[in-house]
Amino acid sequence: MAKVKRVPPQVEPHPFNVVYITSPSQEELRKMALEHSPACYETKYDNVNKIARNKARKAGYTYIIAPEQDAHLYSGKVISAERAEQVLSNVWDYIHLQGRLIEIQGYYGLGERRFPIQWLYTMPCANIAGMQQILSFPREAVETPEQLAEEYKPVIRVVMVPEFPLPNMPGKQAIIVDLENYITYVIGADYFGESKKGALRMLNDYVYQRGGLVLHAGAKAVTIGGERITMTIKGLSGTGKTTTTFSKQGELTQPIQDDMVCLWPEGHISITENGAFAKTWGLKEEAEPIIYKGSLDSSAWLENVYTDAEGGFEFSKTTLTTDEVERLRDYLVVTGAPAENVDAYVRGDVKLADKVDEHGIPDDGWDFLVWTQNGRSVIPMAKIEGAADLTDIPPVRLMGILNRDEGPDAAMPGIVRFPSTEQAAAYFMLGETTKTSAAGKERGRTRSPFTQPFFPRSMGLQAVRFAELSTQIPDLQTWLMNTGYIGGDQLDVDAGKALKVKIRHSSAMLEAMLAGNVKWKVDPDFGYEIVDVDAPESKELLEKVPAEILNPILFFEKAGKMDVYRNWVKTMKFKRREFLHKYKVDPKIVATIPE
Secondary structure: OOOOOOOOOOOOOOOOOOEEEOOHHHHHHHHHHHHHHEEEEEEEOOOEEEEOEEEOHHHHHHHEOHHHHHHHHOOOOEEEEEEEEEHHHHHHHHHHHHHHEEEEEEOOOOOOEEEEEEEEOOOHHHHHHHHHHHHOOHHHHHHOHHHHHHOOOEEEEEEOOOOOOOOOHHHHHHEEEOOOOOOEEEEEOOOOHHHHHHHHHHHHHHHHHHOOOEEEEEEEEEEEOOEEEEEEEEEOOOOOHHHHHOOOOEEEEEHHHHHHHHOOOOOOEOOOOOEOOOOOOOOOOOOOOOHHHHHHHHEEEEOOOOOOOOOOOOOOOOOOHHHHHHHOHHHHHOOOHHHHHHHHHHHHHHHHHHHHHHOEEEEOOOOHHEEEOEEEEEEEEOOOOOOOOOOOOOEEEEEEEOOOEOOOOOOOOOEEEEEEEEHHHHHHHHHHEEEEOOOOOOOOOEEEEEEEEOOOOOOOHHHHHHHHHHHHHHOOOOEEEEOOOEEEHHHHHHHHOOEEOHHHHHHEEHHHHHHHHOOEOOOOOOEEEOOOOOHHHHHHOOOOOOOHOOHHHHHHHHHHOOHHHHHHHHHHHHHHHHHHHHHHOOOOHHOOOOO
């Protein structure tokens, strides 16, 4: 068995005894993907789409190399060095047997705060190499001619082997994180997000150790009254982070980043990626023209996006007909759908209603009947219309978080403003939203500290660092916006029993806050500020957004459901404080959530 070299990447830039295909062109990667990546094909728009086995990241299959007695120091599971060595030795043997790796050399960030990263891929994930290359800055954009002539020395490495199964590990896959040496191994998983997260997880730690904090946030430059400032938008997947980042407010809006930024002392931020990783579910040109056009561009790479018989995208695809399943049969089976179930559905032995409930949730083994809502597109920043100059980032003045509330007791106001950095730290730490997994099976409210599935160490550290850094930002405004529903879900909206917070509502609320065209009042239950819907100063906003979205208690009063609202208030106070105590958050921060 091969001996695993556990040394930092800059010490051993090329640890495997194989042929390295170093930084091939996008055209070369495209050819390799179509030849070597399963379920990968060209669309009618002359770009590439891949149907992956995994439809989302697998936190439950991620392990940090550390002793079990130190598990409390980390945000996820741990694996002993001995067990990791056993798994990785087999992977190293396999890589040497294959004899070649695709090597992507690039940087996250520009200027002084830039970080060299190396991605190594076996041939079946050539499509992921193509996607990752777009999101990283090439050496030529960062280094001097003298540096380019020298050997590339990364500080972070990701090794991805999607075709190598691990029969003795849960899910037959594992993401093994060597945090000590900043190396991540992605084994048996073929979802692009694992490559992306593999680098960003290490970047989180690298930045934290140097006094900063990585935010799972989009960012845009907004010009208000002639002044150009930066707004960051935090949010878990599916909350509308990318959508909000690319919406227009003020006199001019220029997208900076759609997923990750680094916050530093004195309110400075640095960027990470050279493109957008956009969720495509429900994508419409009239609502999100920048992402829509970028996803159709021939330079884009797509993953798990439904295409019709002509290769055109259907971004709102839900369930599949028998004809559609028959057409996609080979792709579905190679990506994990049981062949016997696929064939039974095609023959008509099984009906859709037998296996999928009214909420669109399929039975186990029948996930292929419901198309994932986690389709993605990777778009080069050069194709993002109106993008900001990434070498000229204005100071941060607004920081927000998105909460996609849903359910019969969904009562989070459309927008709230935090009167203190401590209260903002509390809600940023809560990272609250409603969860629906890629397969649509996990529902209900969830909380993820700082919406940060990437932070590898103890999660409570983020609240402390944020409190330190945010107090250094002059005139900082912090806010939260509900991008989901009031009083129900989409079925209730269709039945006239609930309200949907639409994209145009979100844009109008942000515009009003930025322009100062709204009067705020203190919410009596939670102490944050909500829109005073009775004030004349809020009239213009009320013409664009229903009062019940801005102050949900009005909705519950009209519906005769004040008991539901009062129970929501009581439950949320308890659950929020309980969550913060769990992570040993500073008592001053916890105290901003009333008992």
